[in-house]
């Protein structure tokens with residue numbers, strides 16, 4: 058298993074209209090494309106990881122952002138139909154990874170999991186492009202992984218932030234870009 062698909066923060070709070078911190082239409086537009094990418098990755102035998110914010114109610118991050126993705130609440134759940142996919146295919150190959158910082162590698166077993174599977178390449182997708190996707194791509198780059206991005210599978214609070222982060226990943230992290 059050489060490739061991992063890292064799906065970042067596709068939770069109710071970040072995607073649903075009545076979520077706590079939604080990316081709006083841009084976020085909703087990538088749900089089905091990500092489901093397709095996840096299905097393809099699953100069929101190909103790639104490692105699929107849903108890395109999601111799962112905060113304590115008094116997390117210091119809430120000094121910066123509205124309260125969101127509190128562990129155990131609906132807001133922290135994967136958005137449908139990704140939640141259904143996860144419920145159906147949860148296994149050694151399809152995992153959920155709770156995280157508390159932007160970077161999915163920070164104080165999580167992610168690096169260990171990738172090492173165990175012999176992963177060399179990570180495809181990062183989800184939200185927000187310039188925050189958690191970027192921070193996780195940076196974490197992957199620091200650890201020597203080839204980062205792959207598909208801008209059509211990421212979304213941000215603004216198109217400007219999305220564009221900037223895509224270019225940063227391409228130019229600074231040498232991410233391989235799969236679409237425009």
Ligand SMILES: [Zn+2]
Pocket residue numbers: 110112118125126157
């Ligand atoms: Zn958060």
